[in-house]
Each structure stands twice: as C-alpha cells, then as structure tokens.
Amino acid sequence: MSPALVTTLVGALGAVALVAALYAVTSRYVLRSVLAFGAVFFLLGLVYMALGFTFVGLGQILLYVGGVAVLVVFAFVSALSVREAEAGMAPSAGVGAIAAALTTALLSAAFYGLTRSLPSSIEPVHDGSAVAIGTLFLTKYLLGFELMSILLVAALVAALALVRHGRRERAAEAPVSYVPAVLSAPPKRPRKRPMGRGRRRAPKAARERSEPPAGEAEERSGKPDEQSGEATAAPRRKRASGGARRGGGRRTKGEGS
Amino acid sequence: MKTAIALALYLSAALAGVGVFGLFARRNVVFVLMSIELLFNAAILALVALAASGLVALDGAAVALFFVGVGVSEVAVGLALAVALYRAGGTADITEFAGLRG
Numbered sequence: 001m002s003p004a005l006v007t008t009l010v011g012a013l014g015a016v017a018l019v020a021a022l023y024a025v026t027s028r029y030v031l032r033s034v035l036a037f038g039a040v041f042f043l044l045g046l047v048y049m050a051l052g053f054t055f056v057g058l059g060q061i062l063l064y065v066g067g068v069a070v071l072v073v074f075a076f077v078s079a080l081s082v083r084e085a086e087a088g089m090a091p092s093a094g095v096g097a098i099a100a101a102l103t104t105a106l107l108s109a110a111f112y113g114l115t116r117s118l119p120s121s122i123e124p125v126h127d128g129s130a131v132a133i134g135t136l137f138l139t140k141y142l143l144g145f146e147l148m149s150i151l152l153v154a155a156l157v158a159a160l161a162l163v164r165h166g167r168r169e170r171a172a173e174a175p176v177s178y179v180p181a182v183l184s185a186p187p188k189r190p191r192k193r194p195m196g197r198g199r200r201r202a203p204k205a206a207r208e209r210s211e212p213p214a215g216e217a218e219e220r221s222g223k224p225d226e227q228s229g230e231a232t233a234a235p236r237r238k239r240a241s242g243g244a245r246r247g248g249g250r251r252t253k254g255e256g257s
Numbered sequence: 258m259k260t261a262i263a264l265a266l267y268l269s270a271a272l273a274g275v276g277v278f279g280l281f282a283r284r285n286v287v288f289v290l291m292s293i294e295l296l297f298n299a300a301i302l303a304l305v306a307l308a309a310s311g312l313v314a315l316d317g318a319a320v321a322l323f324f325v326g327v328g329v330s331e332v333a334v335g336l337a338l339a340v341a342l343y344r345a346g347g348t349a350d351i352t353e354f355a356g357l358r359g
Contacts, residue, residue: 003258010261014268021272021295025279037291044298051309053318063325068332072287079340080349089282090352096281104274111266118310122258136319148326155330159337
C-alpha cells in the first residue's frame with residue numbers, strides 16, 4: 001500500500017472508531033453500547049492491518065470482537081439485568097471529563113515529541129506477517145508466550161470458579177430451581193395422573209365450565225366419562241376442596257390393589 | 258507513512274481519553290470494564306504504530322499480541338467478578354458498592 005493510502009485509511013478508520021468509542025461510552029442503551037465497543041475493536045483491528053500488521057489485526061478482531069464483545073452480550077443476556085438508573089452517567093462524570101481531557105493532552109504532547117523525532121521517510125512494514133511474529137514468539141519471547149498460555153488457562157478457571165462459587169452459595173441459602181416451575185412436577189403426584197388428565201380433557205363440554213380444582217377432583221375419581229354431566233359439576237367442585245387428602249388416600253389404595 | 262503513524266498515535270491518545278472518561282462516567286460495572294479495555298486498546302494501538310515506525314521494530318507487534326491476550330483474560334475474570342457482584346448485591350451499579358466506605 002502506498003503511504004498516502006495508509007494515511008487515508010488510518011485517518012478514516014480512526015475517526016469512525018473514535019466516534020464509535022464516544023457513543024459506546026455515553027449511550028444509555030446497553031446493547032447499542034456493547035455493539036459500539038465491538039465496532040471500535042473491529043475498526044482498530046483494521047487500522048493495524050492498514051499499518052502493515054495483518055496478523056495483529058486478525059488476532060485483535062478474533063479475540064476482541066469474537067471473544068470479548070460476544071462474552072459481554074452473553075453476560076447481559078444470561079446473568080445481568082440493567083436497571084434504568086445504571087444506564088446513565090455516574091456523579092463523577094464531570095471529574096471524568098477533566099481527567100479525560102488531561103490524559104489526551106498529556107499523551108498528545110508526548111506523541112508530538114515522539115513523532116518529531118521520527119525519521120521523515122519510513123518504509124511501510126512488510127514483515128509484520130504471522131511467520132515473523134511467530135518466530136519472535138518462539139525465540140525471543142518464548143517465556144512470555146508460555147506464561148501467556150498459563151495466564152489464559154488461569155483466567156478461564158478463575159472465571160468459572162467465580163461464577164460457580166456464587167451460584168453454590170446462593171443455592172445453599174435458599175434452594176433455587178433453575179428448571180421452570182411448570183416443568184418440575186411435584187414429587188408426590190402419581191405418575192399416571194397427567195395422562196389421565198389429557199385423555200379426559202379432550203372431548204368434554206365440561207372443559208370451558210370447570211375450574212382447575214374441579215378437573216383435578218374428577219381425575220382422582222378415576223372414571224372420567226361418568227362425570228361429564230352438568231349435574232355433577234357442583235359436587236365435583238365440593239370434592240375439590242378436600243381433593244389433596246382423599247387423593248392421597250386413593251393413591252395408596254390404587255397402589256395396594 | 259510518517260503522517261499515518263502520527264495519526265495513529267494521536268488516535269491512541271484520544272481513545273485513552275475516551276477510556277478514562279468512561280471509567281469515571283459509567284455506572285455499570287461491565288461498562289467500566291469495557292472502558293478499561295478501551296484504554297488497553299489505546300496502548301495496543303500506540304505499540305503497533307511504533308512498530309510500524311520502525312522505532313521498536315517487530316517487537317512492538319509481538320508485545321501488542323501479548324497485550325491482546327492479557328486484555329481478553331482480564332475481561333473473562335472481570336465479567337465473572339461482575340456477575341458475582343451482581344449476584345451478591347443484586348445490582349451492577351458501581352456507585353452502590355460502598356461497603357468499604359468508612
């Protein structure tokens with residue numbers, strides 16, 4: 001790439017990345033903010049590629065966009081819920097603006113001095129490839145490379161341990177079922193009851209009339225067809241009040257026979 | 258090429274400023290974490306730009322990749338911490354974690 005093209009690319013991509021970063025930091029919308037962060041990381045990866053370091057840019061996009069941004073979205077979807085108040089600015093935003101201006105000013109001054117000391121003609125890098133960087137990893141930075149793998153494993157295990165530990169503590173305090181209540185059947189209910197209910201419900205005119213207690217009482221009688229008449233609706237409802245006790249008694253009888 | 262490197266360096270300075278602002282201005286722990294990532298990325302951008310300038314040769318790119326790895330593992334642990342904090346306190350608002358205040 002010609003230097004002019006590199007300059008244009010870096011300037012354009014960098015400007016968009018800066019706007020996206022500002023939006024990500026100030027937006028009240030969680031998902032838009034996270035996506036803007038992802039866009040910043042992606043654009044920075046493109047900037048690295050434009051500067052000649054394709055491998056670093058690819059690693060950046062792979063890890064930051066594919067890893068970090070997706071992980072954060074996943075955390076918001078699965079575990080965290082954001083209240084309205086949390087989406088806004090903290091009271092220290094004014095201090096933050098001053099600190100940000102100071103940081104930018106100081107770093108810009110330092111970089112200004114640095115760029116003045118650079119030689120005026122710089123050749124674009126052509127050896128920023130995976131081969132050159134990989135060779136460097138396996139020779140000069142071998143120890144750091146190995147430590148990095150240990151760090152990544154340790155971080156993964158630590159993340160798992162932190163999340164699982166919190167869950168176990170909470171489960172010890174108050175048993176929380178992660179299965180929806182609809183799916184987890186109470187243990188004292190006999191096994192054949194749901195089937196009976198399904199069979200009974202289909203053809204009955206009693207379906208729109210009867211309340212759930214009535215339905216359960218009818219089930220317990222075990223003879224659905226005889227009780228479909230309208231005359232039995234009232235007794236059925238009456239029996240429903242004592243349904244649990246008698247149901248239990250009947251169950252033992254049924255098991256005994 | 259020198260202009261491109263200067264541009265990248267100034268972009269790095271601006272990104273660091275935005276990251277610092279987010280660090281102070283955000284209430285949600287996860288976004289504070291992402292602002293730290295923005296600071297990380299500003300540093301990585303400066304490293305890559307200096308590597309492109311030939312000032313630190315290819316070492317800048319290698320160290321930049323190390324930075325990417327460290328940043329990602331930091332997010333993994335930080336997110337797990339945020340989830341644990343959220344479960345412990347019922348909120349992810351960083352201004353409500355005042356348990357150590359005297």
